[in-house]
Amino acid sequence: MSRYILILLLTFIFYCSNSEDESNIFLNNFYFSECKGNNSLKKNSQNGQNFEIKFFNDTLHIKHIDAIFNCCVDSINLQYDLSIGSNINLLNIYEIEYANNPCKCNCPIDLDIKFVYLNVKATIINFFVKYYNSEDSILIYSDTLNF
Numbered sequence: 001m002s003r004y005i006l007i008l009l010l011t012f013i014f015y016c017s018n019s020e021d022e023s024n025i026f027l028n029n030f031y032f033s034e035c036k037g038n039n040s041l042k043k044n045s046q047n048g049q050n051f052e053i054k055f056f057n058d059t060l061h062i063k064h065i066d067a068i069f070n071c072c073v074d075s076i077n078l079q080y081d082l083s084i085g086s087n088i089n090l091l092n093i094y095e096i097e098y099a100n101n102p103c104k105c106n107c108p109i110d111l112d113i114k115f116v117y118l119n120v121k122a123t124i125i126n127f128f129v130k131y132y133n134s135e136d137s138i139l140i141y142s143d144t145l146n147f
Helices: 002-017
Strands: 025-032 050-056 059-070 075-084 089-098 106-117 123-130 138-145
Touching (some): 025 059
Parallel strands (some): 089 123
Antiparallel strands (some): 059 106
16 A cells, blocks of 8 residues: 555656657557456456557557446447656546446456557556546556566
8 A cells, every 4th residue: 555655655756857759659449348357357467457568669558357347338428638847747637437337246348458659768657547436536556667
């Protein structure tokens, strides 16, 4: 828990000291699957969720495997912001759940995200999720990518 507080504090300090520059990153593709059913959760992953992150030919490809959302989700939107620093960049990604008639169950869903990323250097990447019944975004994953 203290690791996430430290990450959030460093994110805040970094974000406040650098300018946003979304002209260096463009969402190229975003897809989410249907509910996969509870039996599909992978073992040995954090809360059943797993992240695969690859970079090749200016494309940052992210797979969020077994993301947990409401069984009756209407849509999942993606928002992001990029702050360019002198030595390291900060990329925050927000997965936002919309459910007009939510069910009383959750299920794993795969998300596939592709960005064209032009200002490639070390990047702190934070994933947040915002559920239909919450005003707050929750940090679910953070990592530093060294290209």
